Amino acid sequence: MTPLSCRYPLRAIWRDYLRAVIGLTTFGAPALFVEVSSVMFWLLGGLALLFAAFGIRTAIRHSSRVVADGVGIRFTGLLHRSVTWNGLGEVRIRYYSTWRDRSAGWMQLVIKGGGTTIRVDQTLDGFKALADTVCRGALANGARLDGVTRHNAGAIGLNLPTESGDEQA
C-alpha cells in the first residue's frame, strides 16, 4: 500500500483561525466588563472558552499530519493517535451545513477503533483520497459502512464496493 500523507494547509484553515478570534473577541471582551458573580460572566466566559478551545484545536490540526499506510491511520503531531487496520471498528462520513438548503457545507470523516477516534474535516488536503483509502480498508477488514456514509461518499465521487464486493454503479 502506498502511504498517504495529508495535512491542513493554511489556505484552507485560516478561516477557522479567524472564527476562533472573532468568537473569542466577541464573547471574551464583554466578559471582562462583567462582575464575576453575574450569570452573564459565566455565559460569556463559557462561550469564550469554547472558541479558545476551537482555536487550540485548529492550531493542533494545522501542525499535524494524517497518514494512512500499511499499518493503519495515524494522526501525528501534538496529539498522537492511531488506529490500525485490524482494529478499525467504524468509519463514518458525515455532512454538515449551516445553510437552510444544506448547501455549501463540509464533510467530516470519523475513524474509530481500539478506543481511539480520529476526526478529519474536508479542508484536509487529500481528504477524498484518504476517505477512499479508509472506507476501502474498513470494508476489507469486515467493518460495515452505514447508509449515510455510503450516500455521502457517493456525493464526493467515491465508488466504494458493496459488502458483497461489487463496485457500486
Place this chain on the structure above:
Amino acid sequence: MFTYIIHRLLIMIPTLIAISVITFLIIQLPEGDYLSNLVQELQAQGEAAALEKVEFLRKQYGLDQPEIIQYGMWMGFWPGPTGFNGLLQGNWGWAFEQDMPVSDVVGDRVLLSCILNFTTIFFIYLVSFPIGVYSATRQYSIGDYGFTFLGYLGLATPNFLLALIMMYFANLWFGVSIGGLMDPEYLGQDWSWGKAVSVFAHLVAPVIVIGTSGTAGMIRRLRANLLDELQRQYVVTARAKGVPRGKLIMKYPVRMALNPFIADIGNLLPSIVSGSAIVAVVMQLPTLGPILLQALQSQDQYLAGSILMFLAFLTVLGMLISDLLLAALDPRIRLGGGVAK
C-alpha cells in the same frame, strides 16, 4: 460536530445584533418616550422635585443622547455614566413606570415563562408524535378521521377563546378557577416544594390551551411526512423481506419523517411565546406577556426592549437546538446541494 457548533454560534452573533437593532428601532418609532410623557404630566401638576429625578434618569440612561448612543448604552457596547453597563453585562435597564430595575420587575416571570413555554413544547411533541404516527400508519381509519377532525378543530380555535371556554366550564362544572400559575398564598413568596407543586398543577390548563393549535399543526405535518416515506421503495422492499412492521416503521420512515418535525422547534418557540401573551392576559398568568403588553402601551422602552430581546434570544436558542438535532439526526448531503470547495 464541534466545528458545526462553532459555525452555528458565530451565526447567532449577527442575528442577535440585527434583532436588537430592529427591536430598538421599533420601540423608538412612536413619538416621545415614557419620560417625556411623565415630564408633561408633572409640569401640569407643578411637581419640581419629581422633575429633577426624571432629568437624572434621562441622563443616567442616555435618553438625551442621539439614538445610536442610546442603543449602544442599552446593549452595553457604549459606556454610560457608570461605564459599560448594558444588556451584555446583565443590566436589563430601568422600568420607569414601576420605578425599579427591570430585573426586579420581571423577577420570577422569566422563569415561569420559560417553564410554561418549554412545558408547552414538550406537551406538543408528547401528544403529536404518537397521534401522527398512528394517523399515518392507519390512514383513513376511524381513529385517523377522529384525530384529523380534532386537529382541524384545534387549528381553527383561537387560543384565547379556548382559554375563556375552559375557564367558564371549569367554574361551571367543578366550581374552580383555573386562572393564574400558582395558588394565591404562594404569590410573591420564595420558591419552595409546595410552590413548585402548585405551579405544576396550575400548568395543565395553560399548557393545553397554548399547545392545542401547535399540536394540531404538528400532527398534520408528521402524518403527511410519514405517509410520503411509507410509500417509498425501501419500505416495500423491507416489508417483502419480512422485517417486522413495528421495527420497520420506527427504524426508517419515522426517522426520516422526524426531520421537519425537529426543524419546527425553532418556529414553534416564537409562535408559542407570541400566542401565550394573549392567553396570559386572559388567564392572568404571571408570565412576561402581560408585562410586555403594558410596557409597549406606556412606551417603557427598557422594559419592553429587554423582554423582547430575551424572547428573541429564546427563539435563536430554539433554532440552534433544532439545527444541532437535525445535524445529528440526518448528516447526509442533499444531492443537488453542494459541498464547499
